[in-house]
Amino acid sequence: MTLIYGHRGAKGEAPENTLASFQQCLSHGVRRCELDLHLSKDSELMVIHDPTLKRTTGRRGKVVEHDAAELVRYDARHGGPGWKQPCPIPRLSELFEKCDFEHWQLEVKSASRVRAARTVLAIKALAEQYDLSERITVTSGSREVLRALKRLTPELACGLVAEYAWLDPLKVAKQYDCQLLVLKWTLCTPERIAKAQAQGLHVSVWTVNDPALMRRLADFGVDSIITDFPGLAVETLAKL
Template sequence: MTLIYGHRGAKGEAPENTLVSFQKCLEHGVRRCELDLHLSRDSELMVIHDPTLKRTTGRRGKVVEHDAAALVTYDARKSGPDWVQPCPIPRLAELFETCDFEHWQLEVKSASKVRAARTVTAIATLAERYGLADKVTVTSSSRAVLTALNQLTPQLSRGLVAEYAWLDPLKVARHYECQLLALNWTLCTPERLLKAQKSGLHVSVWTVNEPALMQRLADFGVDSLITDFPGLAAATLTR
């Protein structure tokens, strides 16, 4: 059976990476999610995709230039579907406290060696505090992040985010001893999928929003798909 992950919550239905988006995902009975993390200036894990604030909040500057206490007051509904109430940038801790997901894909974008180390250590500490270490997979396309995960937090499950095929995704995933391969759906051929699964990888494909494509990838046998419309995916795959 193909599992469903809500992309940044339910990105197609509510402002991405906000509490309401993750609540919307859960309302559809989808209890797996994918989200993005950046550190605030005071080293708190903030749930936001871009390193800058402009696209989702309209504000200038980078996430890392602001303290968490300020970031949680910024309204992040600018780029998403229309939403009446303000939707602040959440701390990861807030989601861990309020959202009952059975599994979390936490994507960390490219980072310097130092920032990668700080980020993965913060994730491990927080996951441990909330008793969620076994429900988290940290994913990245960044060599620095994957190296830090390997060396500093080997207890956490990790995954490679692969968008392009110019480097063999399976080879890279094996090199970093990943358990999950988050594969751009355009790279998901039956041959690559089978090879990945035979080597023990959970294959999660993104971003899949069309019902016909959801069904086709499920028929291929993908382990999970990441979608902006978790309700639609749930309805499509349970027919």
């Protein structure tokens, strides 16, 4: 059975990476999610995709230039589907408190060595505080982040995000002891999926919004899809 992950909550249905979006995902009975993390100026884990504020909040500047207390006051509804209420940028801790997901893919974007180390240690501390270490996989396309995970938090599951095939994703995943391979859908072939699964990897594919593609990937045998429309995915995969 192909599992469903809500992409940034339910990005196609509600403002991405906001509490409203994750609650929307859960409302479809989808209890797995993918989200993106950046550290605030005062080292809190904030749930936002871009390193800058412009696209989702309309504000200037970088996430890292603002304290968490400021960031949670910024409305992140810009550029997403229409939404009546303001949707602040959430702290990861708020989502851990309010959303009962059975599995979280936490993606950390590229970072310097120092920043990668601070980020993975902050994730470990929060995961332990909320007793969620077993329900989290930290994912990244950044070698620096994967190195930090292997070195500093080997007890956390990790995953490689692969967007391009110029480096063999299976080789890289093995090098960093990954349990999860997060593949862009354009890289999916039945052969690559079978090979990854034979290597013990869970294959999660993004971003899958078209019902025909959902069905095709399910036929290929992927373990999970990551979608902006978890409601549509539930409906589509239920018919298989």
